[in-house]
Amino acid sequence: MTRIPLRPLARILSAREKGENPDAIERENIRLRHEAMRDKARIRAEGRLLLLGVAFLAAFITVGARMGVLASTEPAEPQTAATGASIIAQRADIIDRQGRILATNLVTHSLYAQPQLMVDPARAASELAAIFPDLDEARLKDDFSGKRKFLWVKKKISPEQMQLVHEIGDPGLLFGPREMRLYPNGAIAAHVLGGASFGREGVHSAEVVGVAGVEKTFDGWLRDPANGGAPLALSLDLTIQSTVEDVLYGGMKLMNAKGATAVLMDVHSGEVVALASLPDFDPNTRPAPLLKGDPSDSPLFNRAVQGVYELGSTFKIFAVAQAMELGLVNPTTMVETKGPMFWGKFKIRDFHNYGPQLSVTDVIVKSSNIGTAHIAQAIGGERQQQFLQALGMFDPTSIELVEAPTGKPLRPAKWPEITTLTVSYGHGVAASPLHLASAYASLVNGGTRITPTILKRDKVETGARLVSEATSATLRDMLRQVVVRGTASFGEVPGYAVGGKTGTADKPLPNGKGYHKDKVIATFASIFPSNDPKYVLVVSLDEPVETSGTEPRRTAGWTAVPVGAEIIRRAAPLLGLRPELEPVAEAGVIRVRN
CATH class of the missing domain: 3.90.1310.10 (Penicillin-binding protein 2a (Domain 2))
Known part of the structure; x- marks a missing residue:
């Protein structure tokens, strides 16, 4: 930058010649130089202010845009920045x-x-x-x-x-x-x-x-x-669950059983109020799973959901329900029970000789295999399969347990007529106790399908209709008669009008060829109160033997039924069910005159 001298020689000489003061020239040049410096500083300051204003404007626009984005997005849990994936330690109760x-x-x-x-x-x-x-x-x-x-x-x-x-x-x-x-x-x-x-x-x-x-x-x-x-x-009730487990454990020991399971379910909502499987374990110190042998030998095995068994005569109510719904029979229809019943080289026998005929009600009450087989023969294999499918007996239950898909029922690949006959009394199809409880609940609650759940439900969803309300009422009466005068007489609990059906099925050999002669699965499927069922209870014992008499007894009537009755006797009051005792005759009154 070229600077102008404050006292230019030419102007000084000229001023002296004219008699002017040379110092005025210097002062004027100083003034002009200062004005030029001021103007340059002002221009520089104005540029800086403009640049700072632009920067502030950009910052405000950026912040405003970010606030708009945050306001228009869904709220999310803030996460602390860290190297690697964070460990989520919290867990709900x-x-x-x-x-x-x-x-x-x-x-x-x-x-x-x-x-x-x-x-x-x-x-x-x-x-x-x-x-x-x-x-x-x-x-x-x-x-x-x-x-x-x-x-x-x-x-x-x-x-x-x-x-x-x-x-x-x-x-x-x-x-x-x-x-x-x-x-x-x-x-x-x-x-x-x-x-x-x-x-x-x-x-x-x-x-x-x-x-x-x-x-x-x-x-x-x-x-x-x-x-x-x-x-x-959950839908479980801790008090009821504890009661069921206590009684079931005592019954398992008393009946010398290898294992036991019980399912208590609301017949209208499908809520499982108690589900027990023995032997059990403490989840605080969960044992290691078995790596070989029979899975059911492990305490981790959930017999109620994972265990699939031939459930014996508890299936007979399905055949009778379908036959009545189809109009093939009614409770008083007489059915042939003369035995043995032959189908090719196969023989179907009853536990006792019930004579040449029984009514449909007595087929259930006395548990006649031959009578049920004749009813199933009239239904036919195709319709039988459709009904069992509708009851959910061919698919895993949808209960919210990770083990549920492993409890898939076992059914034959082919369905000849002999399978139709044997399945009618619970041999040939294996299902879990939870399947059985769901099916019984669907038949006695008025005839609509229920879905079992382990979660507490606020409202009841009505499922597909399986049988009419009239058929459902008849089935409830039949099950009541089984307890009053049939194979489940030990199941009576005063005040609660228990109904139910027994089932005793021989256990298959491990190789699948034949059955054990002295090992059974004993099951009692019960409802209470039978006139207006609120709950269904299924109790199943693995290899029970009742030894109080001179001969060992393995049938469900002697083993599973007393255990189920004791569970109902203790649990029903806890469930809020008041006993309804039958009225007694009024005592005679004698009027005495003085």
């Missing part, structure tokens, strides 16, 4: 229909070691082995003295154990906070709840994931923060 806790979380700690920080590894190993007897002291010493920089000692410890480890005082023993799944009622409803375990694990948290039962079925829902920690409400 599971409650029964009354709001009582079945499964919850407990804050605990894990114990881990950093050997490079340990002062006395040998002493620490010895002290830990004394606190935790399941740990191997020699192995701990080897691990602590090795090259490993980190190792788990215990994945979860109690507060008392944590205090004892604190007292060891070794800086290399460290604790990490975490949550564990707790089942405060122990083994009650174990097969429904299933259990949980740790998934991904970190030092400061661990992922709790479901491994079976509703814990696995609803794993995503229980871990979803969007639910706001709301509990999962």
Whole structure:
């Protein structure tokens, strides 16, 4: 930049010649220079202000646009930025229909070691082995003295154990906070709840994931923060469940059974109020699954859902229901029961000789295989299959348990007439006790199909009609007669008008060729009260033997029926059902005159 001199020589000389003051020239040049500097500074400042205004405008536009985007999108749970996937440790509670806790979380700690920080590894190993007897002291010493920089000692410890480890005082023993799944009622409803375990694990948290039962079925829902920690409400009633399990366990031991199961269901809503399978387990210390042998030998096996059995004479009510709905018979129709009944090389026999004929009602009351076979013969195989399909006896139940798909009924690939005859009295098709409970509920609730559920329902959805209300009422009366004067006479519970049907089926051999001669599945499918059923109860015992008499007795009437009756006797009042006692004759009154 070229600067103009303040005292130009030419102008100074000219001013002196004219007699002017030369200093005025310098002052004028200083003024002009300052004005030029001021103008340049002003232009520079105005440019900077303009640039700053543009920057602020862009920032406001950016913030406003972002706020508009956030306002127009769905709300989402904020996530903390971190390397790797975050571990979701939270898990919602599971409650029964009354709001009582079945499964919850407990804050605990894990114990881990950093050997490079340990002062006395040998002493620490010895002290830990004394606190935790399941740990191997020699192995701990080897691990602590090795090259490993980190190792788990215990994945979860109690507060008392944590205090004892604190007292060891070794800086290399460290604790990490975490949550564990707790089942405060122990083994009650174990097969429904299933259990949980740790998934991904970190030092400061661990992922709790479901491994079976509703814990696995609803794993995503229980871990979803969007639910706001709301509990999962089941249809089970803790009090009823405990009662059923207690009675079932006593009955299993009394009847010398290998296993037992019971299903108590609302006949109108399909809600399962109690579901028990024995032997059971404690989900707090869930055992390892069997790797070989019979799956039913494992306590993890859910007999009510996974166990598919030939359920014997409990199927007879299906044949009679269909025949009445088709108009082939009525309760008083006489059916041939003369035996044995021959079909080719096969013989069909009754447990007792019931004479040449029985009414349809007495076929059910006395449980005649021959009479039921004749009824099924009139129905025909194709229509029989359609009815059983409508009852849900050919497909896995849709109950919300992860094990349900494995309980698929077994049915023959072909359906000759002999299969039609044997299936009518419960041989040839294998289904679970839950299938049986659902089918009975559908027949006695007025004749509409119900879907079993383990979740609490707020409203009842009416299913497809299977039989008419008149047929349903007749079936209820037949089942009542079975208890009053038939094979389930031990099932009477005063005040509750129990109805039901017994079923005793020989167990098939493991190779599938033939049946055991002295091993059975004994089942009692019952309803109460029979005049207006509220609940259906199915009790099934695996290989029961009643030994109070001179001869061992294995039939359901001697084994499963007394157990079912005791469950009803204890559970019915807890369910809010008032006993309705039959009126007695008024006592005679004698008037005495003085």
